Amino acid sequence: MIYYDRVSKVYADNSVALEDVSFSVEPGEFISVVGHSGAGKTTLIKMLLAEEEPSSGAVFFESINVHEVPARRMGELRRKIGTVFQDFKLLPSKTAYENIAFAMEAAGRSEEEIRSDVPHVLELVDLGDKINNFPDELSGGEQQRVAIARAIVNQPDVIVADEPTGNLDPVNTFEVVQILKKINDLGTTIILTTHNKGVIDSLKKRVITMDRGRVIRDDREGKYIL
């Protein structure tokens, strides 16, 4: 489903972000990418979203080389990949409802679908009562759950979560991971980057360990080993 084919990324100042990275992700998998800060986890994610160009190699999503998708069709690709970030990236001028509705509108969904689906996904992430709050009226954990709701509302094939628990306390971290597990159980592929040992050890799923831009371990039912 997703295939990194010998991907390398060297920045203009010769710093190496990724070096000869190859692995594939099967549909329905839950994989965690771990590593210290600067190991290349975020660059790996950005490659899949075509936010960054590889210096060499290619990234395939459902047999399509994502870096050969023209700019005007990029929206279609990105709608198949739900994204969750450490800093939530919610639109501050929109309410929780509107933030999620926006992703649906961008995908060209009808008003009826939006009216029925948005409260439903907010219910799913346990935020049914915060539907009309703006992001700055929500706690970090709540904002992250809105972000997850936004990521899943268009029923993407993959959810990419880049350090989603980085800004959260242990209770919220646990909740967010539980939600991701629930989504995975419903059949969506999840790619999670983190350096939270507790999260990895409790998941008991596939773990890819990175160090200085290289994949150094790829364990089925892995643990956080660094």
Next chain:
Amino acid sequence: MNWVTIKRTFRTGFLSFWRNGFVSFASVLMMVFTLFIIGLAIFTGVILNTTLQQFRDKADMNVYFTTDAPEDQILALQKQVNALPEVASTEYISAGDALANFRESHQNDQLTLQALDELGQNPLGAVLNIKAKDINSYGTIASFLQSQDTAQSGQPQIIDKINYFDQQHQDAVNRLSQVTTSAKWIGLIIIIIFVITTIAISFNTLRLAIYSSREEIAVMRLVGAGQGYIRWPFMIEGMMYGLIAGIITMLLFYPLTFWLGRSTADFFGGVSVFSYYINHFVELFLIIVGSGVIIGLIASFLAVRRYLRI
């Protein structure tokens, strides 16, 4: 783009205009300033133009006929001159009128009047006063008259003198032409500089307004919104700035031109900016509001384009 998308785009544009209250306020204010300068440029242009035109209208040309020139020939020539496209108007002053005018202007000069009485006959010929549409065409008209006069071979020439060929008169006309032309250019250049500067400021204001939305644009891209879907709400917002600013500017000009109307009419001789404002309201409205909308549209288009490259 289907109907749902258009509706959503407009709604997003209006909402964002309303919610980003202060940014909208600042942008509209800046745009009012720009449009005000454009409006002032128009009024200045009108005043400058009419004033210079009045100066140019002061120039004319006199054709003096010989004392024995038959009136019917002069009138025939006047007809020909009137038919020229360069000529605005002509005035025929018969020999008798010329004498009467002369007597009137010299009524305190007994010596001259006595000398005139001594002569026993009218020493003055008829005069044709010609006003051209353009100050630069007097030369053409003068040479036309001369050629007409010499062409009638066999008959005695009827034109005694054309004052255009006096060096002094020619110099004065040329000087007037030069001064008014350069005044027009200088005025135009100053106006253009002002307009370009304020448009640039407006562009920059909108860019800053959209700069504050760059994160938002990045998020929109990441959730899979298409380029047009992201861009249009900003462009609608930009057009709204222009529309509102245009209307405010037009309203501001009402009391301003009313207040300035009388003094400009007195000072610049004839043209009142207030009556110009009232008589050309529709054109002014279209120019001011149209410029606002177009500036808003282009400025936001360019500003968003910067942040769409993700």
